[in-house]
Amino acid sequence: MTTRTIGCDTAAGLSRAVRRIARDHALDPGVRGRLVLSVAAVAEPAVRAAVHTSLSWTFQCDDDGRSGLLTLALGLDAPEALPSAETAAGLPLPADAVTGREVVWRLPAAPAPDAARAEAEQDPAADAALVQEELRAVVARTDALAAEHRRLKDELAETNSGVLALYVQLDERDERLRKAHGQTLRELEDALRPAPLEVDGLELAVHYAPAGTDAPTGGDLYDWFVLPDGTVHITVVDALGHGVTSTRSALNVTHAVRTLALEGHHLQSIVARTDEILLPFDRSVMATVLLARLDPVTGELRVANGSHPPALLTRGDGTARYLEARGRGIGFPMPGSDRLLTEKMAPGDLLLLYTDGLTESRRDPVEGEKRLIEAAYEHLHAPIEEIPGAIADDMHTVILHADDTLALAVRVRS
Template sequence: MTPTAVSCATKPELLRSVRAVARSLALPVDTRARLVLAVTAAAEAALAAGEPVTLTWNEDPAADDGAWLLTLAFASPRPSAAAEASRLPLPAASVADGAVVWSLPAKAPGRAADAARTGDARGDADADGAGQDSGATEVRAADVADLEEELRAVVARADALGADHRRLKDELSETNSGVLALYVQLDERDEALRNAHGQTLRELEDALRPSPIKVDGVELAVHYAPAGTDAPTGGDLYDWFVLPDGTVHITIVDALGHGVTSTRSALNVTHAVRTLALEGHDLQSIVGRTDEILLSFDRQTMATVLLARLNPATGELRLANGSHPPALLLRADGTARYLDVRGRGIGFPLPGSDHLLTERMAPGDLLVLYTDGLTESRRDPLEGETRLIEAARKHAIGAIEDIPGAIAEDMHTVILHPDDTLALAVRVSGTDITRG
């Protein structure tokens, strides 16, 4: 079809023309309102400068959906206006050669040309005989109807948006409530899991501890802390029991590695030592014999071992050592000495204790057995041994159950090298031995 063109010199003329074309093509009210705003906004600069604009439209009869093409051409190109076309209320399909173009589907094809021929698209300036200029200012009934319809569409759209907003707020509130409830449930579940996990760890740690023993004349207490909170145990273990002759046997083991995997090796060592001790093997031979036993089924085990035998009736103390840090003996008068015995541990070349060391403990004397995690937390064993003597002196007269933990707390004020830590305290009180 032949394009139809209308020249508009004022904004009211342009408004009437656009509305008439939009109405004749049965455009939806919302689309019509956006088109009116978009066309007048694009033409505003030219009209303000006194430059008329030409509104051209064309229905494409070849289009299956009755598409029509609306072209707004300026009498003199204004690139600035064209550059803003993408941000208009109804974005333009294209901008080229000073023209802003919209392409919209026509629901009533063929009526736009009729509207132009009857003058409805422009609005007849002489319809009421008021003269040529009256068309630019006259408010026609059709314009009022169009404006009311567009306002109703805007209000309806605003109401719909408000309803959608309220619905979304309600849905969001319900979602937030559901999420909050889910967080509460997850937190409760996590708390239950943490409690169950902690209980399991405590039960596992208790299962690894030997049964407490009560011996007249001897006080014993122990403190253990793993290197990390993710593992309840490590390679540091102890064992204590009373032999048939009434002496107290104590085993301290530090197996290579950390975590639960090293616990198995430490358990193998303590069980083998207990078996050999109860069978009556000589204390000095037990380290080497333990290595022989484990060699047949646990060739990967490497561990340091310290064995102590204390006779409560006489105070006689005997020590055998396999590469383990020396025991600390703190006398009641405050003098201290490390009881060093040379030897090699389980899995080492030529394992065994080179000799036995014999001492005699008097009432009030304190013996501290430990693993290297206690003295090497600052990476300097010699400095750690000096600090251990000071800590033992500080806490020696306290309740026996508090001494190992208090010593460990003093030793670990600074930790540069975290490691499993075990501290075991033995104090002689001077009474006769009884089996517990």
């Protein structure tokens, strides 16, 4: 292994020397061009400042004798002219090291034939040929990169087209699933409703809307049926929570109430008896309950309550009041209705039973109850099938707190 050193005080001379050394050691023309540019970039400030520069190179041959490692060092007599490590790493061909007075590149190479070196040193025209070769390598590399860019662009366009088609397919599938899901939810909601009730002398209608579109119902349920004595029994339940779990709780309550009512239990006792029946089976049930019993012949109305919002009675003359029958709901301490409230309904009177989602959409139940009276009076004489939904629309012009909503209207025929 022999180290050779030459002095180079001009940029052109330095570039020629680097180019010939790289050529003699069979460096790739593209790598050679980068090496020439890198050495020139480091040396140019020193040459302008008249700092002496030197170029030394060493070739260490591998065992096979056909390859090895070329170490090229650019020496600068002024250490302050040396580039920083960051600058050396950012050269066209990054330097491998910056030592006390040298910038070093280490490159895989081949041994340099002495004859070829001597010929190059004696042939100034060889430099032009080497530059042309380097330019051709650069152009070839640029063309290859451009071709690769076009290929990747085409692949990306094809991929984007495929992804777009996939998105369309997924969107169509999701739309089908949404429709099927919606149909299933509507069918489930209809299955949870009691059969429509036709009673001489009375008009009945109901409106229900879940808190969200992902569940067909929540804990707000109702039940209505005619007892053997001809009176109409109505149950409105609001079980704690949302979704299917609360629906199960509400169904348990309505079924228990219906059984007790058909067995002839006194209306005021049914809330407490329902709690007794359900407690051994489901200790997690918590629900408010409103029970109404109406005689369509006499207009006699009886109301029992277990922690539920009070029923609203709007008279045909436009006056209205809430029927406050206090009590505690299912799962509450000391459940049951404290008293049985009795009223007399006349032709044209409207009874509205509802859950708190109707009046508490703005988180202020007092303000909600005031607006509910106004809405009931506004729609008092509308067709009965329109009244619950119209009142719900009026109450939900602003919703700050979404909740399941149930509104059930009963009007005595005029």
